[in-house]
Amino acid sequence: MAMSPSGPSVKFLVNAIHTMEELKLTGNHLKGSRPILTFSSNFDNEPRWMIMKEIITQIFGTPKDHRKAKPFHDHVFVFSIVDDHIWFRNYQISVPHNETDKVDRGGLDKMTLIEVGPRFCLNPIKIFGGSFGGPTLYENPFYISPNQIRSLEKKKKAGKYAKKVKAKTRRKVHEMSNTLEPDEFADLWKE
Known part of the structure; x- marks a missing residue:
């Protein structure tokens, strides 16, 4: 105005x-x-x-x-x-x-x-x-301009995805370091 x-x-x-x-x-x-x-x-x-x-x-x-x-x-x-x-x-x-x-x-x-x-x-x-x-x-x-607000929201979403990826890799490393022994009853019902 x-x-x-x-x-x-x-x-x-x-x-x-x-x-x-x-x-x-x-x-x-x-x-x-x-x-x-x-x-x-x-x-x-x-x-x-x-x-x-x-x-x-x-x-x-x-x-x-x-x-x-x-x-x-x-x-x-x-x-x-x-x-x-x-x-x-x-x-x-x-x-x-x-x-x-x-x-x-x-x-x-x-x-x-x-x-x-x-x-x-x-x-x-x-x-x-x-x-x-x-x-x-x-x-x-x-x-705060709308562009800055949208940018912050995108960064939050990107951080969420990065956390998921890190959690997956941590889980894989954990599974590889703690391998399960073969189960003796695994093939019991396969006949």
Whole structure:
């Protein structure tokens, strides 16, 4: 994600993607309606989260007088920080059908949120000073690339195979050094 043309930009790894079809979510919202963006209070604790909040607001927020946007809100984008990852959820604002179309300001307790999806997790890797590059402002020290994870898994499997081969050779050496004496009853039933 980047603020063009001058930056800053953030490089993420997108994890835990769940689509609407996969989760069998029942909600729905109108095309072109503007979302309400909500952020957890953790976004105001550190400068890196403040930068990410501003970039997300610039990307997902709809300008107020945009010609294709509807003049109302019927869904909520929720961004929250858990374990240094940004979790995204999308909820529809639902009003009971037997009520009138417009709800009073005091009638907010009648509204409910229904998850419409998709949902995903953003793992921040680096924050750059420019747009898609430039000086590195932040680098995640706990980030491990998927290639490194796959490489470690392959090494574990290779080690398992090597252990099996060593065990076989040890067994053969043991059998050769401790040979069994011929059994006197081995040919008893062969007649």
